[in-house]
Amino acid sequence: MLIAGGAFADRQFRLFFTGVFFAVQAIWIQRVTLSWLAWERTGSAGVVGIVAGLSLLPTILFGPLFGVMADRIDIRRGALVTNLSMALTLAIMAFVARDVGAFGLGVAAAVIGLISAAHHPLRMSLGPRLVDKEMVQHVISATALNFNIARLVAPVFAGWIIATAGGSTALWIAALCYLPMLAVLPALRPRNLPPRDAAPFWRDLVQGFAHAAATPLIRRALLITLIFATSTRGALEVLPVLADGGFGRGAAGLGFLTAAAGAGALVSAVLKAAGVGAVGARIPLAVWAAALAGQGAVIAMGAAPTWPLALAATALAGLTSTWCGVSLQAAIQTDLPDELRGRVMSLWIMVGFGTVAIGAFGLGLVADITGIGPALIGAGCAGALAIVSVAIGVQRAENRPM
Numbered sequence: 001m002l003i004a005g006g007a008f009a010d011r012q013f014r015l016f017f018t019g020v021f022f023a024v025q026a027i028w029i030q031r032v033t034l035s036w037l038a039w040e041r042t043g044s045a046g047v048v049g050i051v052a053g054l055s056l057l058p059t060i061l062f063g064p065l066f067g068v069m070a071d072r073i074d075i076r077r078g079a080l081v082t083n084l085s086m087a088l089t090l091a092i093m094a095f096v097a098r099d100v101g102a103f104g105l106g107v108a109a110a111v112i113g114l115i116s117a118a119h120h121p122l123r124m125s126l127g128p129r130l131v132d133k134e135m136v137q138h139v140i141s142a143t144a145l146n147f148n149i150a151r152l153v154a155p156v157f158a159g160w161i162i163a164t165a166g167g168s169t170a171l172w173i174a175a176l177c178y179l180p181m182l183a184v185l186p187a188l189r190p191r192n193l194p195p196r197d198a199a200p201f202w203r204d205l206v207q208g209f210a211h212a213a214a215t216p217l218i219r220r221a222l223l224i225t226l227i228f229a230t231s232t233r234g235a236l237e238v239l240p241v242l243a244d245g246g247f248g249r250g251a252a253g254l255g256f257l258t259a260a261a262g263a264g265a266l267v268s269a270v271l272k273a274a275g276v277g278a279v280g281a282r283i284p285l286a287v288w289a290a291a292l293a294g295q296g297a298v299i300a301m302g303a304a305p306t307w308p309l310a311l312a313a314t315a316l317a318g319l320t321s322t323w324c325g326v327s328l329q330a331a332i333q334t335d336l337p338d339e340l341r342g343r344v345m346s347l348w349i350m351v352g353f354g355t356v357a358i359g360a361f362g363l364g365l366v367a368d369i370t371g372i373g374p375a376l377i378g379a380g381c382a383g384a385l386a387i388v389s390v391a392i393g394v395q396r397a398e399n400r401p402m
Contacts, residue, residue, distance in 0.1 A: 019181035026177035028154035049364015060354030067346020159255020208343025231383030234359015261318030294320035302376025
C-alpha cells in the first residue's frame with residue numbers, strides 16, 4: 001500500500017506532503033469563496049464564469065514560460081516565492097472582501113491565476129525530484145489523493161464558514177493554510193538537474209514544445225486532457241450557478257455540491273493510490289472510458305430533476321476527472337527526464353488547467369441565455385463527440401501500416 005510505504009518512506013517527501021496537505025486546503029477554500037462572492041454580488045452566471053476563467057487564463061498565456069523557469073531556477077526558492085505570494089494575496093483579499101465588487105473579484109482572480117501559473121510547474125517538478133525515480137508514480141498518486149481529500153473536506157468547510165462568518169474569514173483561513181508549506185520548504189533538498197550548456201530562454205521553450213510534439217504518448221494525453229478539462233472540469237467551475245441558480249441551495253448547497261465532486265474524486269484517488277489502474281507510459285482503455293463517462297456526467301448534471309441526482313452526477317464528474325487527470329499525468333511523467341519536467345508538465349498544466357477557463361467562461365455565458373441545465377447538456381454532448389472522434393483517429397493511426 002502506498003500509504004504505508006512507497007514515497008512516504010522518504011522523510012523529505014513526508015515533509016513535502018505535510019506542507020502540501022494544508023496548501024491544497026487553501027486552494028479549494030479560496031476557489032469556493034471567490035466563486036460564491038461573484039454569484040452573491042452579481043447573481044450572474046456569466047460573472048461567475050468570468051471570475052473562474054480569469055483565475056485559470058494566465059496558465060494558458062504564461063504557463064509554458066513559467067515551465068522554462070522551473071527548469072532553470074532553484075526550484076525550492078521558486079516555490080517559497082509563489083507560496084508566500086499566494087498567502088499575501090489572499091490576506092489582502094480578506095481585508096477588502098466586504099467591499100469588493102465584480103471588477104475587484106476579477107482582478108483578484110487574475111492575480112491568483114498568475115501566481116498559480118508560476119507555482120504549478122514548480123510543484124509538479126518538486127515532488128518527483130525528492131524521491132528515487134521509481135517512486136515518481138507513487139508521488140503522483142499520493143499528491144492526487146491529498147488534493148482530492150481537500151476537495152472533499154475544504155468546500156464543505158468553506159461553505160459553512162461563508163454562511164456563518166462571511167467570505168473575509170474564509171479567505172483569512174486560506175491565507176494561513178500556506179504557513180506550513182513555507183515552514184517545510186527550507187528543509188527540502190530536491191535532486192539536482194544534470195549539468196547542461198547555457199541556452200537562450202527561447203531555445204529552452206522550443207525544446208519543451210518539440211519534445212511534446214515528437215512523443216505520441218504526450219500528444220494524445222494532452223488532447224484527451226484538453227477535451228475533458230474544457231467540458232467536465234469546466235462544468236465543475238460553475239457549480240455556484242447550479243447550486244443556487246438551479247436549485248436555490250445557497251452557499252451551503254455550493255459546499256455540498258463541490259464536496260460531492262470531491263467525494264467522487266477521492267474514490268478515484270484512493271484507487272489510484274492503492275495501485276488500481278496503474279498506467280506506466282501508456283494510455284489504457286480505462287482512461288478513454290472515464291473520459292467518455294465524464295461527458296455523460298456533465299449531461300446528467302444539466303438534466304437532473306432533483307438535488308440528490310445533481311449531487312450524484314457531480315460526484316461522477318469528479319471521479320472521472322480525477323481518474324483521467326492522475327492517469328494522464330502519470331503516463332507523461334513516468335519516463336520524462338528531470339531536465340524537461342518543468343517545461344513538459346507546464347504544457348499539461350496549460351491544457352489541463354488553462355482550458356478549464358475556456359469551458360467555465362463559455363458555460364457561464366451560455367447559461368445566462370439558456371439556463372444552466374441546457375448549457376451543461378450541450379457541453380457534455382460536444383465533449384462526448386470530441387472524445388469519440390479522437391479515439392477513432394488514434395485507432396486508425398495505430399492500425400495504419402508502417
